Amino acid sequence: xxxxxxxxxxxxxxxxxxxxxxxxxxxxxxxxxxxxxxxxxxxxxxxxxxxxxxxxxxxxxxxx
Amino acid sequence: xxxxxxxxxxxxxxxxxxxxxxxxxxxxxxxxxxxxxxxxxxxxxxxxxxxxxxxxxxxxxxxxxxxxxxxxxxxxxxxxxxxxxxxxxxxxxxxxxxxxxxxxxxxxxxxxxxxxxxxxxxxxxxxxxxxxxxxxxxxxxxxxxxxxxxxxxxxxxxxxxxxxxxxxxxxxxxxxxxxxxxxxxxxxxxxxxxxxxxxxxxxxxxxxxxxxxxxxxxxxxxxxxxxxxxxxxxxxxxxxxxxxxxxxxxxxxxxxxxxxxxxxxxxxxxxxxxxxxxxxxxxxxxxxxxxxxxxxxxxxxxxxxxxxxxxxxxxxxxxxxxxxxxxxxxxxxxxxxxxxxxxxxxxxxxxxxxxxxxxxxxxxxxxxxxxxxxxxxxxxxxxxxxxxxxxxxxxxxxxxxxxxxxxxxxxxxxxxxxxxxxxxxxxxxxxxxxxxxxxxxxxxxxxxxxxxxxxxxxxxxxx
Numbered sequence: 275x276x277x278x279x280x281x282x283x284x285x286x287x288x289x290x291x292x293x294x295x296x297x298x299x300x301x302x303x304x305x306x307x308x309x310x311x312x313x314x315x316x317x318x319x320x321x322x323x324x325x326x327x328x329x330x331x332x333x334x335x336x337x338x
Numbered sequence: 339x340x341x342x343x344x345x346x347x348x349x350x351x352x353x354x355x356x357x358x359x360x361x362x363x364x365x366x367x368x369x370x371x372x373x374x375x376x377x378x379x380x381x382x383x384x385x386x387x388x389x390x391x392x393x394x395x396x397x398x399x400x401x402x403x404x405x406x407x408x409x410x411x412x413x414x415x416x417x418x419x420x421x422x423x424x425x426x427x428x429x430x431x432x433x434x435x436x437x438x439x440x441x442x443x444x445x446x447x448x449x450x451x452x453x454x455x456x457x458x459x460x461x462x463x464x465x466x467x468x469x470x471x472x473x474x475x476x477x478x479x480x481x482x483x484x485x486x487x488x489x490x491x492x493x494x495x496x497x498x499x500x501x502x503x504x505x506x507x508x509x510x511x512x513x514x515x516x517x518x519x520x521x522x523x524x525x526x527x528x529x530x531x532x533x534x535x536x537x538x539x540x541x542x543x544x545x546x547x548x549x550x551x552x553x554x555x556x557x558x559x560x561x562x563x564x565x566x567x568x569x570x571x572x573x574x575x576x577x578x579x580x581x582x583x584x585x586x587x588x589x590x591x592x593x594x595x596x597x598x599x600x601x602x603x604x605x606x607x608x609x610x611x612x613x614x615x616x617x618x619x620x621x622x623x624x625x626x627x628x629x630x631x632x633x634x635x636x637x638x639x640x641x642x643x644x645x646x647x648x649x650x651x652x653x654x655x656x657x658x659x660x661x662x663x664x665x666x667x668x669x670x671x672x673x674x675x676x677x678x679x680x681x682x683x684x685x686x687x688x689x690x691x692x693x694x695x696x697x698x699x700x701x702x703x704x705x706x707x708x709x710x711x712x713x714x715x716x717x718x719x720x721x722x723x724x725x726x727x728x729x730x731x732x733x734x735x736x737x738x739x740x741x742x743x744x745x746x747x748x749x750x751x752x753x754x755x756x757x758x759x760x761x762x763x764x765x766x767x768x769x770x771x772x773x774x775x776x777x778x779x780x781x782x783x784x785x786x787x788x789x790x791x792x793x794x795x796x797x798x799x800x801x
Binding site: 289301302305306312313316332337 | 577580644647648665677682692693698736
């Protein structure tokens with residue numbers, strides 16, 4: 275388990291650990307590791323500075 | 339006259355010729371739902387009262403010369419994540435919500451009513467549309483969805499009942515939803531046609547939110563042509579859903595055989611499939627050359643699947659925040675759904691935004707690629723239907739590859755899945771046609787041309 279995964283898992287254990295038995299904690303830990311693998315891949319991909327999120331916010335105005 | 343396995347067009351012709359009564363048709367579907375539908379765990383709620391009232395109304399209107407179009411008098415089932423009024427429960431497949439009722443109809447339900455369609459059932463689905471991270475088919479209070487093609491084989495999810503009810507000839511069409519694979523997957527495993535519309539083509543008002551920027555609603559039916567007829571009824575802008583695009587849609591079936599298509603196959607997408615699926619998909623791609631050109635292409639190296647997963651899991655964690663953090667997930671059916679959602683707190687905001695930023699880049703790149711083609715073709719699902727008791731592999735959890743699904747869903751592109759053969763074990767295999775945004779008519783035309791030359795969609799399971 276990477277340091278980052280350990281830290282993130284500690285956060286989840288702090289929030290929800292009381293609800294989980296040992297086997298469930300191991301299950302959650304595996305999912306955290308998978309998330310860290312994915313975000314590590316994403317972070318390694320360099321985007322141009324002007325690449326904005328693909329889902330822009332649209333201001334709202336009620337129809338009168 | 340049997341209503342089983344007859345298309346919307348065939349049933350509509352019989353109704354208008356006076357050979358079939360909408361009430362008799364609804365009764366036939368209701369009877370099949372009670373027997374075959376329940377046997378396949380495809381049913382959440384049978385809506386007998388509402389269905390028969392709508393069927394009687396349709397019969398009266400048609401007799402009086404008022405014709406609402408191709409769906410008038412045609413029964414259907416809706417995935418149980420679409421809100422329905424009148425005391426009909428909307429469970430989202432989740433045991434804690436099995437008796438929960440809304441006091442309004444989802445826009446899709448309302449539009450189908452306006453088109454004269456007859457709601458005969460709310461169909462079973464994977465709890466929370468799979469948004470809790472299920473790993474095996476038994477993830478709904480209605481039990482694991484069963485494919486009509488194998489009593490021990492999963493129907494696929496999360497639109498499990500929508501796939502198996504159409505695949506078993508119980509209803510002529512159904513509404514499903516797809517965030518990543520939930521229409522094309524069940525369509526494949528149940529050997530039916532399924533249409534995932536462009537994101538924003540169909541209003542999501544009244545539908546359970548799994549992932550706001552990925553969720554799409556679409557039809558499953560016996561043919562791609564029928565999918566087009568249903569899309570025509572449900573598409574269009576909606577003041578109740580800000581993401582519903584201000585674009586009109588009309589299904590325009592062209593005459594088959596006139597058009598030559600330009601297809602692209604993305605390098606690696608066939609090789610990534612399970613061996614039992616690969617030969618059938620390859621054979622189908624070879625056969626497509628009769629319809630036009632098939633060119634192998636390479637896409638830029640991008641973390642497509644990681645991008646789609648992070649968007650999906652981050653939004654799902656937020657959409658179901660109250661349900662997860664309250665601990666109410668302990669009431670779900672699948673043991674893994676009761677605990678693994680907690681892990682999503684590990685997704686940091688900056689990483690989610692990175693995935694959204696990459697999505698914008700990918701959407702432009704893939705549109706540039708698709709501008710040269712009518713459709714990208716490939717496997718609709720890389721695996722054959724898994725056994726009911728087994729853990730299945732899935733790109734959503736990172737245990738299987740699905741580049742086309744990741745790109746298509748993240749970029750919001752339309753795709754049609756159609757039957758293209760069977761594995762050596764007799765399980766269905768599907769082919770998908772994925773097109774540019776708003777090009778549903780192009781991908782449906784391609785799928786229709788495929789179905790004009792093949793009979794895979796006319797094969798029936800031994801029930």
